[in-house]
Amino acid sequence: MPLTPAATALLDEEFAALMVPLGPFGPAPALAAGVSGGPHSLALALLAQRWAKARGGDLLALIVDHGLRPESAAEAAHVAALLAAQRIRAEILTLALPPGPALQERAREARLAVLLGACAREGRPWLLLGQHRLDQAETLLFRALRGSGAAGLAAMAPLRVRAEALLLRPLLGVAPARLEALLAAADIAPVRDPSNLDPRFARIRLRQALDDPGGEGAGVAALAEAAAAFASRAARQEAALAERLAACATLHAEGHAEIAPDRLGADALADLALGRLVRVVSGGVHAPARAAVAALRQRGAGTLGGAELQGGRRWRLRREHSAMAGPVPAVPGALWDGRFRLLGPGLPAHCIAALGRQPPAAVRAAARHLPHGILPTLPAIFCDGSLVVVPSLLYPSRDACVPFHLAFAPAGGPATGQGAMIGAAFAVN
Numbered sequence: 001m002p003l004t005p006a007a008t009a010l011l012d013e014e015f016a017a018l019m020v021p022l023g024p025f026g027p028a029p030a031l032a033a034g035v036s037g038g039p040h041s042l043a044l045a046l047l048a049q050r051w052a053k054a055r056g057g058d059l060l061a062l063i064v065d066h067g068l069r070p071e072s073a074a075e076a077a078h079v080a081a082l083l084a085a086q087r088i089r090a091e092i093l094t095l096a097l098p099p100g101p102a103l104q105e106r107a108r109e110a111r112l113a114v115l116l117g118a119c120a121r122e123g124r125p126w127l128l129l130g131q132h133r134l135d136q137a138e139t140l141l142f143r144a145l146r147g148s149g150a151a152g153l154a155a156m157a158p159l160r161v162r163a164e165a166l167l168l169r170p171l172l173g174v175a176p177a178r179l180e181a182l183l184a185a186a187d188i189a190p191v192r193d194p195s196n197l198d199p200r201f202a203r204i205r206l207r208q209a210l211d212d213p214g215g216e217g218a219g220v221a222a223l224a225e226a227a228a229a230f231a232s233r234a235a236r237q238e239a240a241l242a243e244r245l246a247a248c249a250t251l252h253a254e255g256h257a258e259i260a261p262d263r264l265g266a267d268a269l270a271d272l273a274l275g276r277l278v279r280v281v282s283g284g285v286h287a288p289a290r291a292a293v294a295a296l297r298q299r300g301a302g303t304l305g306g307a308e309l310q311g312g313r314r315w316r317l318r319r320e321h322s323a324m325a326g327p328v329p330a331v332p333g334a335l336w337d338g339r340f341r342l343l344g345p346g347l348p349a350h351c352i353a354a355l356g357r358q359p360p361a362a363v364r365a366a367a368r369h370l371p372h373g374i375l376p377t378l379p380a381i382f383c384d385g386s387l388v389v390v391p392s393l394l395y396p397s398r399d400a401c402v403p404f405h406l407a408f409a410p411a412g413g414p415a416t417g418q419g420a421m422i423g424a425a426f427a428v429n
Contacts, residue, residue, distance in 0.1 A: 007177035009185050015047040018170040022159050025126070029057035032124040032165070034064070034115050035090070037079035037191035041130035043179035044171060046186065048128050049088050061090040062118050062127075064111045067097065075191050082188060093118055117333040119165035120343050120407070127165045131156055132176045133224045140224075157235075161416070163341070163409030173224060237272075242416040244273050251415065253408050254392050255339050256374050257281055259315040261300065271297060276415040281317050282306030283325075283338025285412045310373070319377040327353035330381055330404060335411060340379045344405035347383075352406075355380040355390060366393040379406055 019025075031052050035041045049059040061083050065076040080090040093114045097107055119127050139156055160167040171179065183190055248263035257277050264270045271294045275287035278296075287293070288305040296304045301311035306323040310316040325337040330346035342352065355363070355378045367375045381388045381404045391401045 007181040009182040010178045022168045030124045031059045031126050032119050033128040035061040039190040040179045043182045044130040063092045065094045116164040128168045131169050132171045132174050136172050136224045256318040278305050278307045279412050280410045280415050324354045327351040338411040340406045341409040344403045350383045366395050
């Protein structure tokens with residue numbers, strides 16, 4: 001039952017127009033979409049499947065069984081059946097979140113991580129998400145109340161670059177009532193998550209305060225327009241940042257960067273660029289404080305936020321040796337040190353860890369092309385304490401490295417949202 005019975009369903013032609021600025025897609029686009037079973041993600045799946053099919057491609061719907069309620073597994077199976085009835089292929093992914101505070105925030109982060117991992121595994125470079133105009137308005141209010149700056153007030157971007165896939169949100173300007181009307185016209189009953197009505201969560205209290213469940217009111221429209229204006233400003237800054245980074249820096253798949261200080265400059269944009277590079281090379285989620293970055297740039301050498309800057313005519317930014325993380329199991333999707341994600345299947349009893357300062361002579365010989373200090377920061381695969389492979393060096397052989405296909409995929413995303421310096425997978429598959 002649509003929230004606003006008089007609402008008109010979003011049309012395929014309108015959806016196609018919303019996808020245009022998110023492209024290009026090329027022939028036979030292989031899309032993925034996160035589908036919770038709620039009305040808006042189900043509507044997105046219907047629209048995206050028809051859009052992709054008309055262009056020779058297809059859609060893979062990714063359903064996350066969050067495990068937060070006893071019935072979540074049955075709900076995921078029900079959603080998969082709903083999609084199968086629409087001839088949409090679906091895959092169910094599972095989460096195992098420990099109890100504790102900030103559950104909704106942690107669940108959102110974990111859900112996105114598992115969705116992106118599935119995109120990388122399935123070779124689908126576009127992940128569509130179903131956030132709409134009301135979600136955008138709520139996000140703007142939520143961030144404003146938390147004191148966010150201009151970047152935060154840009155709310156959700158319609159396109160965001162991640163190492164595994166491009167995040168696309170084509171419905172940010174669409175009222176949710178129109179998506180509900182689309183499902184009603186198709187006679188599809190969505191799954192209703194009771195947590196979306198639970199006032200214990202701050203976002204739900206904001207939604208109830210807006211008192212516009214269909215997202216068609218003037219207040220929600222004005223908030224969404226304000227978020228779009230902030231987003232436009234942020235996009236201009238991001239474009240300038242991408243241009244500066246492209247001119248001054250080269251990011252290598254082994255996880256280090258070369259920087260031309262004369263091209264980096266000495267202005268606010270230079271500090272933003274260097275801060276982003278520090279975040280990427282260190283595997284951090286956030287860049288260090290702007291003042292600390294400016295001080296590092298002025299010194300031209302030193303450590304900050306888990307990264308080490310070496311000076312000279314051309315700067316080298318690498319992972320700080322002493323700050324690297326310990327071993328993690330070499331299982332599909334594992335993220336080591338906030339920097340490298342395992343895309344291959346891995347093997348039981350193996351782990352990913354830092355190569356360290358004393359690798360075998362054969363490894364040192366294979367790494368003669370690397371600058372000084374990079375070798376110890378490389379990810380390596382160990383079993384029972386013994387070195388097995390070093391994927392970035394194809395050591396001891398390409399075939400041995402295939403199960404451990406690693407990608408440089410910083411936890412905080414690439415250096416810019418404009419697609420510059422995304423990182424690269426080691427070519428072992």
